[in-house]
Amino acid sequence: MADTIRFGIVGFGNIGSGVVDVFTRNRAVINARVPRPLELVRLADKDLTTPRPVEVPPGVEFTDDADRVLRGDDIDIVIELVGGLSPARQFVETALRAGKHVVTANKALLADCGAELFTLAAKSDVSLLFEAAVGGGIPIIRTLQQGLTANSLTSVRGILNGTCNYILSRMAAEGSKFKDVLQDAQRLGYAEPDPTFDVEGYDTAHKIAILASLAFGQDIRFSDVFVEGITRVRADDLALAAEQGCAVKLLAIARRDAPDAPVEVRVHPVLLPRMSPLGGVDGVLNAVEVVGDAVGPIVLIGAGAGLAPTASAVLSDVMNLAQQMVDGGAPLDRRLKIPVGKRSVQPMRKIALRHCLSLSLLDRPDAQSRVRSALEAESVTVDREVIRGHREGEYLNLALFTDAAPEANVQAAINAISELDVNAEPPSVLRREEM
């Protein structure tokens, strides 16, 4: 065996540069905490010419031949930072088949075919670690796999996308519109030129699929997740939230009522109390709440993205693998198993949720009664009503807080209300979440 544990990186973009930077900077701290020194041997990227935020360190090979990392005889651990499904999946499979441990930050890959990859890793007697795939630098995977293992978990909820949280926080602070804040966020680099993956909630959905799989021991995939992004959130929704001491957050929610009950897995904007651990998390921060039957709720908050926080998570995985390689011991990734093909997911339409309907009605005698009838027709009852504004003979602005009702009924009622000729503005609806 070599004197060092040797690792290589495929995908030398921003995150790759972050890993190289943090490893170089903290090499002394890192190597004091592992049984044998870590050594970065090789970087691979198809693009050899674009300048990177960091230099290729002296003695490290930089190649456009990914195989030299994935199958290199002098490589023990492969870090996959290519992202996306293809060729990342082939890369990870090649490395696992070649007997390399793999560390990845690729949430899309894990949410698409994680169970297959874990099976392949087990067959090849190597590990696939992925702390950086969810929550950036927040050690949420380790917390689920090790810290809370004595619990039967009942829910995992999180603010898992920094771009969305940044946009919603600024909309709340400034009273601005989604579109305007998005443009500014793009200018500042907080949102991608094509923001779809973030603002439509897909990134968040990938992450909650992974967390739900770990928490409930089921093979929950991206395609199992109900997803609604933040593009339809209005400035007025945030104003209403503030009036109620609440915030609007894009929340990922995985929950089950009992160990044998089907799992709810959904991503959508919610109204939640401002003075709650998740309701107060603003800007690009991420936050995750895990509820266990013994421990109760545990909340973790931290940088959910960014080069150095992600590198912190990637390198903690590499360090754990170094320990495991030298001492033997159980692979972390097998402590909470994701069994292939086992899933029981509750369809969104059957989930009973509480809502807040924001209505701007024409000030006509029949307006309210017709809204009430539309709700009653779907058995949706109203718990509390707030008059937000009224101009005699012109408009009446109302917020209706409903009791819990199946999503199918609520959506049917809202569609019916939208069709009424009593609306001054189209109705808006937010699901409510208790903390």
Place this chain on the structure above:
Amino acid sequence: MADTIRFGIVGFGNIGSGVVDVFTRNRAVINARVPRPLELVRLADKDLTTPRPVEVPPGVEFTDDADRVLRGDDIDIVIELVGGLSPARQFVETALRAGKHVVTANKALLADCGAELFTLAAKSDVSLLFEAAVGGGIPIIRTLQQGLTANSLTSVRGILNGTCNYILSRMAAEGSKFKDVLQDAQRLGYAEPDPTFDVEGYDTAHKIAILASLAFGQDIRFSDVFVEGITRVRADDLALAAEQGCAVKLLAIARRDAPDAPVEVRVHPVLLPRMSPLGGVDGVLNAVEVVGDAVGPIVLIGAGAGLAPTASAVLSDVMNLAQQMVDGGAPLDRRLKIPVGKRSVQPMRKIALRHCLSLSLLDRPDAQSRVRSALEAESVTVDREVIRGHREGEYLNLALFTDAAPEANVQAAINAISELDVNAEPPSVLRREEM
């Protein structure tokens, strides 16, 4: 080797009952996550007669002979829940010498002689785990030992005592006095009949000594920690905090400016922004913020005490030991080492902090200038002044926000101000903490 991993518990009080209860309740979940089933073999307590919250499970021996747990041939793991220094230290030493792994929730013991116990454990080739010693169910030890290992840590700050946080939260919500809330907390069971250990900050100081040791790799002990409790916090301090958008919290702080700089370790009430991850944590909850050079700030929030949360942490340690015993592998407790005798602690008087002085002065022409002179004499400068109340010819209530100044100077200035004959009420002072 036996078919099961067998553990025993010394100290069958409240926490012991919690461990028995959660283990019994979640046995199926727990045993599905360890490579060989766990078996509770024996409970020991000097008191065999007082009724417990749970029954002794069938087949489990209950004895008043601690040695039958500590040295039992049929025991692999000993859980020490006796608490305090004696006989807990002898119990832990006996078990380690007998080759048993030990899990403890005993923060006092670790903050007093942790380094010696870890040395003994290493010599006996067994592990000493202690997730439950700090933060109850919050997996803060695991986070330091595994999640953030690629970082050079710069600070650990926490609300680590639920009793103090409950009292301060209620004082803030109700405008009540410390003494009144304490009495009520005792009646409700949130404070002990003798509350000294909690309200004087000793419990918090034990915990931060442990966290500082892990974070900075130094042998920081309880006796190294500057401690000031909450007994002198006034109702008006909380009112002032609220006026400033702040909260008063008993904060434990361990910080160093650079890897080779001396460590600050202190526990005292602080003024911190209400809309910050720690400033919004109310009631019996605990919260810890860890700052790493790569990851930035990470915050963990959860139940810091209570039977089931503590049991969650104790059992996660037992499960990790089970894994380690079956697979070999590196003991968790050796990943971040606490080297015996290595410490470099900054004395409190040298630490430069910002303060908030709350003064109620007689409304005399010379009052303010004499206060200013007292501050100037100690080179304490004022950054901001707020007039909180004024009655012509009677009193002038001021809040002075100072720039950072060494603690020795600030305390000398406050003593000098206290001596002046211009005070309508004795001055009060709170240290300020940025988040």
